[in-house]
Amino acid sequence: MTIRKDGTPPNGYSSIDPWVISSDTGAEIEFLRHVFGAAERGTRILDADGAVGHAEVEVAGAVLMMFDRKPGWPDLPAHLRVYVDDAQATVDRAVAAGARLVTRPTELAFGDLVARFRDPQGHLWWVFQHVEDVSPKEMGRRFADPAALEAMGYVQTSLADELASDGPATAVDDYAS
Structure with a gap:
């Protein structure tokens, strides 16, 4: 394994990629598809309860990292x-x-x-x-x-x-x- 120390992000990511935490990440992804032509990248990872634990969507050349808000968390x-x-x-x-x-x-x-x-x-x-x-x-x-x-x-x-x-x-x- 080679350890990179130059701070360069992996291919397909930028130095800053935002996290978007939603009550319903699946619905948010569909909204982004409709409005911006967003493309989901990779496979959604679901938690044991079926909530989205991780998803990635590309919008206008940027990657949005996404997951569902957990019970008891405030709206974010x-x-x-x-x-x-x-x-x-x-x-x-x-x-x-x-x-x-x-x-x-x-x-x-x-x-x-x-x-x-x-x-x-x-x-x-x-x-x-x-x-x-x-x-x-x-x-x-x-x-x-x-x-x-x-x-x-x-x-x-x-x-x-x-x-x-x-x-x-x-x-x-x-x-x-």
């Missing part, structure tokens, strides 16, 4: 950012699959379209679509524009409101607004 919602090709289509799929819209797709001064939703397991997804490269000088000019400040204010307020709420993760009726 993850906050995850993912870059996508089409933020609006991703949000539409998420809401159709039972997610609750938190932040409607909003273009920000730094060149990204940003949206957020909370999935049925309670995880908060930050969806980014990079629409343009913006120079520091141009970004400074844009942030001087009241419309850019209003957009940033909405994005910040929608997150603050979500984090201050205890509401269930269900689809909203006013999604189109």
